[in-house]
Amino acid sequence: MPKQELDLFKVFRNPEHMKALAKLIKKESKTKIRVMEVCGGHTHTIMKYGIPQILPDTIEFVHGPGCPVCIMPKERIDHAYILSQQPDVIMVTLGDMIKVPGSHGSLAQARSKGADVRFVYSPLDVLKIAKENPEKKVIFFAIGFETTTPMTAALVDQVVKLGLKNVLFHINHVTVPEVMKELLDSRDEHVDSYNNRIDAFIGPSHVSVITGSKVYEQFPEKYKRPVVVTGFEPIDVVEGILMIVRQVNDGRADLENQYKRSVSYDGNTTAQAFINKYFDQKDLFKWRGLGNIPKSGLKLRDEFAHLDAEKIYDDVLPKEEIEDHKLCICGDILRGMAKPTDCQVFGTACKPNKPIGSCMVSSEGACAAYYKYGGVLR
Amino acid sequence: MTKNITLAHGNGGEENNELIEGVFYKHLKNDYLKKSEDASLIEGGRLAFTTDSFTISPLFFSGGDIGKLSICGTCNDLAMMGAAPKYVTLAMMIEEGFEMKTLDKIVRSIKKELEVCGAVVVAGDTKVVPRGSVDKLFINTSGVGVVELEGISASNLSVGDAIVVSRDIGAHGAAIYANREGIDIESTLKSDCASLWPMVKALKDAGIKPKEMRDATRGGLAAVLNEWAKASDVCIEVEEASIPIAQEVKGICELLGFEPTALANEGTFVLALDPKDVEKTVEVLKTFEQNEQCTMIGTVTDEYKQKVTMTSEWDTKRFLDMPTGELLPRIC
Helix, strand or coil: CCCCCCCCCHHHCCHHHHHHHHHHHHHHCCCCEEEEEEEHHHHHHHHHCCHHHHCCCCEEEEEEEECCCCCCCHHHHHHHHHHHHCCCEEEEEEHHHHHCCCCCCCHHHHHHCCCEEEEECCCCHHHHHHHHCCCCEEEEEEEECCCCHHHHHHHHHHHHHHCCCCEEEEEEEECHHHHHHHHHHCCECCECCHHHHCCEEEECCHHHHHHCHHHHCHHHHHHCCCEEECCCCHHHHHHHHHHHHHHHHHCCCCEEECCCCCCCCCCCHHHHHHHHHHEEECCEEEECCCEEEECCEEEECHHHHHHEHHHHCCCCCCCCCCCCCCCCCHHHHHCCCCCHHHCCCECCCEECCECCCHHHCCCCCHHHHHHHHHHHCC | CCCCCCHHHHCCCHHHHHHHHHHHHHHHCCCCHHHCCCCEEECCCCEEEEEEEECCCCCEECCEEHHHHHHHHHHHHHHCCCEEEEEEEEEEEEECCCCHHHHHHHHHHHHHHHHHHCCEEEEEEEEEECCCCCCCEEEEEEEEEEECCCCCCCCCCCCCCEEEECCCCCHHHHHHHHHCCCCCCCCCCCCCCCCCHHHHHHHHHCCCCCCEEEECCCCHHHHHHHHHHHHHCCEEEEEHHHCCCCHHHHHHHHHHCCCHHHCCCCCCEEEEECHHHHHHHHHHHHCCHHHCCCEEEEEEECCCCCCEEEECCCCCEEECCCCCCCCCCCCC
């Protein structure tokens, strides 16, 4: 007899429930709905579990810009690379970020050439590195959406409280509602209207745990787009789709929460207060493929400017804008305008181990997910 | 290829293969190496010969240590070619300042594992290097084994064959990652580190002739299956739900964003079998305590040649690709 073990995942991956939900969607879905899953975690779930294979043709996934690695413009990665080359610097960042190529190379390449580049799972581990290396400057290259921002804030808090003199920050935190708004608002010669491409949103899971679902109120209200905040498990996604189908059938645009087990309306107010204490909105933050988006990025508040690596190393950090690779269409993919398979270098010149574009780098990037799981899918 | 070696070149996956092709095969390729087996058959196929180097942090981990690993690793490569491990060489690179007591403990562990495999050390070497030149201790072992089961090869798979895995996968990779500095996950998980020859011998004694066997070390189950699909020009189709994975391994993978199929193992092997041999094989392997979860996980077909597919419990299909890149935890 096999051991009886507590299975933490089965309930969210129960095949009977998956099939039953898919059947309901097939039965009820009548009109074409283009659903944008904003978050890269959802893109990963959708591809890994082959969700399009069990849904009717009426449901089309439009992959959104919610992968913190993918939206990082080359300028910022170049900053990380250049900072890693400065004397007596230990460059610290989170996992995936190490692989992203900038115009000089990736941090992994910097490391192979002798730079001291490390990754941590928890930003608070930076404290240990700083204490063990008092003669070095430890620069934390902070990335991520609202999910990881509180962890950086907690690190800033400790650095301030402990009075550590050798920890600096390069802040690249971005926020979800601002980019969603941009996708619906923006118009340019490139696209007649993004507006027409997105019928409904699947709201992020972990981001919403921090922000609460309240930050999406504006989308049903102002833009008449249904938003369903959804968990990352396959059953969550399929149930979220069913909720969207029902909203569309009823002619409703509401903010709904499928991920009630973790997300509340107000979110984690302690984490929000922490973020507000240390960070301020930047006027503009450049997103890869999307350009400058107002109020979409964070910076350290002025009173903590002495911890800001961008200010301290201002003289060595380049300011020029860098164009993306000509053949790479990550920009269109991040805007939901194109699928990875529309790109001519997808899977040929651009692969996960030698990415040209950022969407191929992170496992949450749409291209990486297509490359890894995509071949058999419709 | 990149100008410098990166950690991804040591991952047992795609970049590792590029390095082998681009540098080592370019200059050294011959009839033995081109077979890309776990060990080379020499002297008309009577003997198997292989080598492996070991570096691991921490040196002692739950379920084993670098000494045990250095014997299991090399002897398992021999066992996977159907050879009984006989003679082993042992070379150590030791960092200045290394504790004598710790070294003694590691060598005792080597002795113990040699007894399990039935092999002896017939030559050895030590180099002591200045502090910082190696990380504590590196070990290289080479091994010679006498072939007792013939005809095992990665190019042997044919349509209809069954794929069996000896136990639950990913325990070593997950245990090491959990123990790694900077991760600090508390877990009761143990590495699967073990010698496989006794299991192969039991199969032989039961009259079973596997078509192919491979221990799923770096690159994990996914790498083994992809290598077989390529070498035999077939498709391997596995059922996701049938792959045994311990809850602790699943949990660590969920936290860090890893695929259990890409995690390293050090005492888990995969077999390609004539379907009629499956029942007996599972029965024999299950007589070993750690193989309680031994089971068939897939079949060989010709649907997508040189590819591995994985079918979910709700009948969706995806490719299970060769792992790429350095294993890095996801960001959020």
